[in-house]
Amino acid sequence: MEESNKDEIIGTDVLPNEKDDPQPEPLELETKEEVSVKPPDRPPPKIVEVYDCNASNALMYQYFGQRDYVECKSLIGEIQSKYNEKNEAALHVRGLIARNEGELEEAMECFQKAYEVSGKNKRYYYEMGRCNFLLGRHQIAVEQLKKASEVMKNNPKVWYWLARALYHFPTEMMNGKQFNPVESAKTVLMNPDIGRDSALICFLGRLCEELQDTKGAIAAYQSALKLESDNTDVMIRLGLLLLRMGDEQEGFEKLGNCLAYDPSNSQALLTIGSIMQSHFDHDVALNKYRVAADVCDYNGCLWNNIGIALLARNKAAASHSALKKASFINPLDYKISYNLGVLHDIMNLHCSALHYIKLCTELKPQNAKAVGAMAVILSHMGDNKNARLAYKRSIELQPFPSIVLNYAIFEYRMKDYPAVSKAVKLYKELEAAGSKCSLNNKQTANLLDAVLKQYDQQPAEH
């Protein structure tokens, strides 16, 4: 303490009473007198002392950079008690430390003090705005950040935080037109300067994604990856986005890249597994899932996919327990209950199947596929009246080619031939309209057509 005092006092000699007193507090008083009260009538003091409150800033910054917060705080305490809280940089760093440690109130206080000390430098509005943003006071944050942006014109970070705060504004009517927080956040971020920081571009990508601007989002993520090629988060986002666009090859590549950096990334594993499953490569998918289940075995979607992969390998019992586990974890996920319904129907447990399909329709009403599946199960149970109702309802909600075909077969079994021909006609229309139809579907439709023609001829002969 004493030694450092000596270091900072630039002068040849030290006042004798200072030597006796090891405490820094009286020293401050001394400085004040030295600076402010200078009686002109007294003979001028021999020793002139110059105090440099910024002398140990370099050390402070070094500690801060090394994340040695304990040392740094004690150094700052020393500086502040010595110079009566006049060191602006120390106040600033103290605030940063407090914010890093999650003490936002304290951080705001420090920044406020720094603001006062600095002669109202608006730069500190940037820090305060960020604290307010973290506290969820987005309105205040935006105001402060806007003030900060007046001084920090060339710093894209201000725009980034401003956009983030704007993003959380409530959607409401403003001046007669709809205020879209995402749109306005994007407008703020649309600035050529942001191309230097991946976090900024990544957020822009997220905004674009939310505004359905997939091309913009992909471009943003790709340039973020150029800046920071090992960011697995961005890779997953980009991969998922590409997959959603239908670009499977690219998306798969990105996710594979992500796994190269982080082999146990459960999100990437799950996605890759599901892509493989959609290409009927269930064994590889199961291998991927095994790694993912090791990391977190409490993921309902994961167990759902495992269940489907096992079912594809004709292991109904194992699939059943996997799906049950999935539904234990995610009881409100309609897809899992749909799968359970289908599985039970395969296992010839129609009552349970109906239960799960009903659960699915309760959780997600107006789902044509679920209603269609329910119709199939009902017809398996022999409840033809309700099965027909369910088919009609499903087609009414949204006609899927496979369900329409199922309906046609059902009506054929019921020997209601006009209904069959109507259904087949609907199927043809759907196929012509470009709905996805499997090869199997097409064959069945042709078969039905042929049978119908045969039937049409028969009554003519009689």
Added chain:
Amino acid sequence: MSDDPVIEFTGFIKACRLFRENRLPEAEVVCTNLLRKNPLDQATWALKLQCLSDSTYVDELENEDMGLAETFLDQNVIAPSARPGTSFQRPKTTAKGINPILRPSTNAGRPLSGVVRPQSAFKSGSMDQAVRTARTAKTARAVSSTSARNMRLGTASMAAGADGEFVNLARIKLPKYAADPQVNRQLFEYVFYFVNDIKVAHEIAGIASKAAEFEDYYWKNQLAKCYLRLGMLQDATKQLQSSLQQRKLIETFALLAKTYNRVDQPMAALRTYAEGLDAFSEDVTMLTGMARVQEALGEYELSINFYKRVLDAQSNNIEAIACVATTYYYGGKPEIALRYYRRILQMGVSSPELFMNIGLCCLAAQQFDFALSSIIRAQATMTEDVAADVWYNIGQVMVDVGDLPSAARAYRLALTHDPDHSESLVNLGILRHREGRTDEARSLFGSAISKNPLMFEGNYNLALVCAAQGKYHECRRLIERALEAFPDHDHCKRMLNSLKPLYEAI
């Protein structure tokens, strides 16, 4: 036959016979009459002491209630920052140890067990939280250092001694009677169990042990019991160890393991139980103790194996059956769990909890008709203290059926029975959030956390809502607390990592 004279016992013999037949109040009356005639009759006096203490006898091994002061002002813990797996506070040795998603935890943050036992209530956490929990209706915890059960016993003894206490401890010549091997055991048990004056009991045991020249294992055990009650765990350990050197007793092993559990040394406890098993092979007390410790450590497989050994030795041990059933249920084998629960039912136990469990197992095994009747049975027979849990489970069943409005109603009913039922609060919050009523969901999650701050689900769900609303600071706090309850939760960790840059970016 009628010629045979009817033998009528009188006097001391009668009292002895009544005592043998466990008709304690009658025996006590006879003794009182005898003592009125001859107040200096030591045999009668001792018998009366025995009658009184037997009527309030509690198995000291099962008496695990711990007061607040003992739990939180505890100075006995040997290693405050233990290696994982060597402490109840840091139980996980594997990633799949304690996992509140796959196996729900109790109010105190312990994984759910098959039976309710007081021991499962102890858990780190803050004093503040414990005090708040103590104030709620259902999980009252004794605040003082003597446990709740002891306080109840204490008041019982006061009532019994309304016409003046039987033995005036302040005036009795303790050194004389305590050193007398004919009566000192009875006197000790009377003081320990009936009067519940541990200080005097300790004095008696000390004098008696000295009189027996420190050779009597019985007195060492009694001293250890006193030390346990007084919270002097190290002295208790010393006494028990020296007792074991003289003679190996099941009780001594069990008490020693219990002391080790108290000082949070599960490994030492397990070792003691294993030594006990060497001396008394397949002993139920030892096996049950080991199973409990393993369960508290999150090692369900091992725990179940011990419980199965218990069942080999004693096939009607309800605790073992229930724990095995619970583990099977949460292990995704409801059909097997159902068989175990049915076994409990066959043994004549019929409680609403049991019927509810059977109902849930049936539902999970898709025996819907049976599930319904069991749940209706549970609901019909439920008492006020389990009503909230029963309604909560009915809510779960409603979710499984897909009837979400009814589920919400069931949760509300659970909350009317127990306003502090945090699980119902959380689930109701989830349903509200699904309906898009975010603010309502927020307040429900918030009150769930205030009722049970260690709850993983409440903290995590509120954190998700906060993150969506841009309240990142609150979100960070909540995630950190959720991670305390479930340190390995992948999504929480990822969220925390994505929150950090918001603070630390320059």
